[in-house]
Amino acid sequence: VVTRRSRALEGATLASQAVAGDRRALARLLSLVENGAPEGRVALARLFPRAGRAHVIGFTGSTGAGKSTLVNRVASEVRRRGDALAVVAVDPSSPFSGGALLGDRLRMRDLAQDPGVFIRSMASRGHPGGVAAATRDVVTVFDALDVPVVLVETVGAGQAQVDVAQVSHTVVLVEAPGMGDEIQVLKAGLMEVADIIVVNKADRPEAQQTVHALLAAHSRGRQPAGHHGSASQRPDAAGTAGWTVPILQTSALDGEGITALVDAISAHREHLRAGDGWQVLHRRHARAELESWLQRYLRGLVDEKVDAGVFDAALSSVVRREQDPASAAHELLETLIENLSS
Amino acid sequence: VVTRRSRALEGATLASQAVAGDRRALARLLSLVENGAPEGRVALARLFPRAGRAHVIGFTGSTGAGKSTLVNRVASEVRRRGDALAVVAVDPSSPFSGGALLGDRLRMRDLAQDPGVFIRSMASRGHPGGVAAATRDVVTVFDALDVPVVLVETVGAGQAQVDVAQVSHTVVLVEAPGMGDEIQVLKAGLMEVADIIVVNKADRPEAQQTVHALLAAHSRGRQPAGHHGSASQRPDAAGTAGWTVPILQTSALDGEGITALVDAISAHREHLRAGDGWQVLHRRHARAELESWLQRYLRGLVDEKVDAGVFDAALSSVVRREQDPASAAHELLETLIENLSS
Numbered sequence: 001v002v003t004r005r006s007r008a009l010e011g012a013t014l015a016s017q018a019v020a021g022d023r024r025a026l027a028r029l030l031s032l033v034e035n036g037a038p039e040g041r042v043a044l045a046r047l048f049p050r051a052g053r054a055h056v057i058g059f060t061g062s063t064g065a066g067k068s069t070l071v072n073r074v075a076s077e078v079r080r081r082g083d084a085l086a087v088v089a090v091d092p093s094s095p096f097s098g099g100a101l102l103g104d105r106l107r108m109r110d111l112a113q114d115p116g117v118f119i120r121s122m123a124s125r126g127h128p129g130g131v132a133a134a135t136r137d138v139v140t141v142f143d144a145l146d147v148p149v150v151l152v153e154t155v156g157a158g159q160a161q162v163d164v165a166q167v168s169h170t171v172v173l174v175e176a177p178g179m180g181d182e183i184q185v186l187k188a189g190l191m192e193v194a195d196i197i198v199v200n201k202a203d204r205p206e207a208q209q210t211v212h213a214l215l216a217a218h219s220r221g222r223q224p225a226g227h228h229g230s231a232s233q234r235p236d237a238a239g240t241a242g243w244t245v246p247i248l249q250t251s252a253l254d255g256e257g258i259t260a261l262v263d264a265i266s267a268h269r270e271h272l273r274a275g276d277g278w279q280v281l282h283r284r285h286a287r288a289e290l291e292s293w294l295q296r297y298l299r300g301l302v303d304e305k306v307d308a309g310v311f312d313a314a315l316s317s318v319v320r321r322e323q324d325p326a327s328a329a330h331e332l333l334e335t336l337i338e339n340l341s342s
Numbered sequence: 343v344v345t346r347r348s349r350a351l352e353g354a355t356l357a358s359q360a361v362a363g364d365r366r367a368l369a370r371l372l373s374l375v376e377n378g379a380p381e382g383r384v385a386l387a388r389l390f391p392r393a394g395r396a397h398v399i400g401f402t403g404s405t406g407a408g409k410s411t412l413v414n415r416v417a418s419e420v421r422r423r424g425d426a427l428a429v430v431a432v433d434p435s436s437p438f439s440g441g442a443l444l445g446d447r448l449r450m451r452d453l454a455q456d457p458g459v460f461i462r463s464m465a466s467r468g469h470p471g472g473v474a475a476a477t478r479d480v481v482t483v484f485d486a487l488d489v490p491v492v493l494v495e496t497v498g499a500g501q502a503q504v505d506v507a508q509v510s511h512t513v514v515l516v517e518a519p520g521m522g523d524e525i526q527v528l529k530a531g532l533m534e535v536a537d538i539i540v541v542n543k544a545d546r547p548e549a550q551q552t553v554h555a556l557l558a559a560h561s562r563g564r565q566p567a568g569h570h571g572s573a574s575q576r577p578d579a580a581g582t583a584g585w586t587v588p589i590l591q592t593s594a595l596d597g598e599g600i601t602a603l604v605d606a607i608s609a610h611r612e613h614l615r616a617g618d619g620w621q622v623l624h625r626r627h628a629r630a631e632l633e634s635w636l637q638r639y640l641r642g643l644v645d646e647k648v649d650a651g652v653f654d655a656a657l658s659s660v661v662r663r664e665q666d667p668a669s670a671a672h673e674l675l676e677t678l679i680e681n682l683s684s
Contacts, residue, residue: 041668044666044668045666045668045669048663048665048666048667049663049664049666051663052663279661282661283657283661286657286660286661286667287657289660289667290656290657290660290667290670290671290674292667293667293668293670293671293672294641294644294671294674294675295637295640295641296671297671297672297675298637298640298641298643298644298675299636299637299640301640301675301679302636302640314632315625315628315629315632318628318631318632319621319624319625319628321390321391321393321394322391323390324386324387324390324391325390325628325631325632325634325635326383326386326387326635327387328632328635329632329635329636329638329639330635330639332632332636333636333639333640333643337643337682340679340682340683341682341683
């Protein structure tokens with residue numbers, strides 16, 4: 001029989017084993033964490049105080065921009081400079097394939113042999129608290145194991161691309177040449193979270209045009225861009241003030257431009273560390289995590305304290321258009337308050 | 343002085359005027375509804391019982407697929423067949439441009455002259471309850487005005503593309519040829535919400551290849567596709583059972599294939615009406631709306647009943663890593679419960 005106590009014990013044991021360097025325990029722990037299992041929660045509570053020092057770098061951008069290859073190159077360069085690192089790849093999964101679409105990450109084979117490299121692929125759905133929460137938790141585990149650099153790679157379209165900013169200190173937006181004038185519209189939600197913009201596949205003839213389009217899109221409505229070469233001031237608030245977003249060109253396949261990219265990533269870290277940026281980001285991330293758990297607990301409270309029949313009746317009254325959803329929700333809230341105070 | 347009462351009165355008045363056909367009142371009402379203003383809430387509560395009959399058709403897919411042109415063509419064809427309609431375009435806005443990036447919708451000029459056509463562009467951010475909630479509310483207004491067909495067009499990347507399924511009866515996924523093998527990954531989150539798939543710009547040489555790629559992606563892990571020509575069975579649950587997702591080719595610029603597309607849209611509506619699909623979707627939409635309002639009210643309750651200082655202390659303890667976010671959130675919940683019962 002698996003009791004609450006034995007689960008807590010397993011979570012604590014796995015956390016200790018993972019900290020001690022047991023890779024199998026780590027793999028099992030990550031699965032439990034991803035799935036929101038109670039053992040994972042216990043382990044996370046244990047590991048949380050140990051975390052907070054890793055530099056988390058999120059990679060986002062269009063599919064087909066060569067993001068995976070770029071991330072692998074960056075990983076190799078970070079390793080060459082001496083740091084251990086983790087790669088967390090958020091892959092889209094689909095009910096059509098019953099699993100991650102990208103399949104095995106063959107190109108990662110060299111890195112995977114390296115004991116200083118941790119690789120974790122996670123599906124972009126099936127996480128009780130959402131993919132952002134699950135990604136955060138996986139990052140926390142690596143962070144607590146004293147891994148100094150964590151690369152988070154999001155694949156595919158959707159919210160995951162924007163969510164990466166919620167877990168990262170440095171967001172790298174990766175684009176490929178040839179997106180033409182569509183790019184301004186397409187990236188509207190991503191440009192503003194980028195700390196570094198990369199035009200990969202820079203050997204293609206349209207690369208220069210894409211750099212210009214990105215500059216134009218990025219500086220639109222801002223002061224004239226390009227006063228620092230290919231760079232544009234970020235309009236964001238505290239924490240990133242004074243950072244000039246570089247627009248870099250790489251060719252991940254041949255390894256071109258990777259050194260400059262890793263330099264820019266390090267420079268961004270130093271920039272955050274030199275000002276209050278690092279602290280501001282940590283507070284922002286903590287708030288997002290706290291809010292997400294609060295939402296889950298509040299919703300759980302309704303399930304616990306409001307009779308399912310009452311909830312269904314409210315829903316049915318909305319379906320029948322006897323009551324609008326806002327009023328029905330407000331009545332449920334009042335029922336909850338009544339039940340709590342009685 | 344604007345009192346609560348005068349706001350309620352203005353909301354109710356605007357609702358009546360809009361129902362009576364006053365276009366200026368409608369425009370003002372829609373702005374209030376989009377912004378979550380109290381007047382808008384009052385109007386929505388009034389209008390909600392009148393709604394529930396419109397056929398809501400969501401258009402989603404990649405930027406650059408020619409979605410806007412296609413939507414305009416569909417709108418013209420729907421009008422030609424006699425129905426009044428509304429077009430709700432969700433545009434990305436960006437702090438870089440300070441407004442909607444797409445600017446004026448010149449191509450819509452012909453339609454905009456037509457008194458049987460309502461056009462509303464809304465920004466994809468700045469809505470207190472999120473874009474999905476704001477879109478739902480705008481659709482409800484048109485629905486309550488007895489507009490029988492509402493086309494919802496989402497522009498750009500991100501969650502908006504997936505959210506469209508939350509407000510629509512029929513989801514049309516629009517793609518352009520030439521996306522090659524990336525398409526399977528790129529569309530992972532969208533394929534499964536599509537009721538109709540359209541390959542626009544079908545005059546391009548790669549069109550056939552894209553149709554095949556879509557068929558392959560769509561039927562992956564399912565029964566062999568193509569047994570009904572270019573079509574694939576939808577894996578979804580109740581309400582859409584028995585519907586065969588057609589994969590159509592259009593050329594919106596020349597108006598090719600539009601008749602067949604509007605036929606397919608009508609056929610999907612009939613399919614939903616013939617079974618329990620329509621009802622199942624309405625229940626699903628109602629649940630999403632109810633849940634979204636419940637979340638907002640619950641979070642508001644915390645603001646109201648838990649001292650801001652207590653919340654900040656919890657946040658700070660997480661930032662300092664003295665407490666993990668789940669535990670901190672749980673303590674806030676307990677504080678809320680205490681404060682409510684005392």
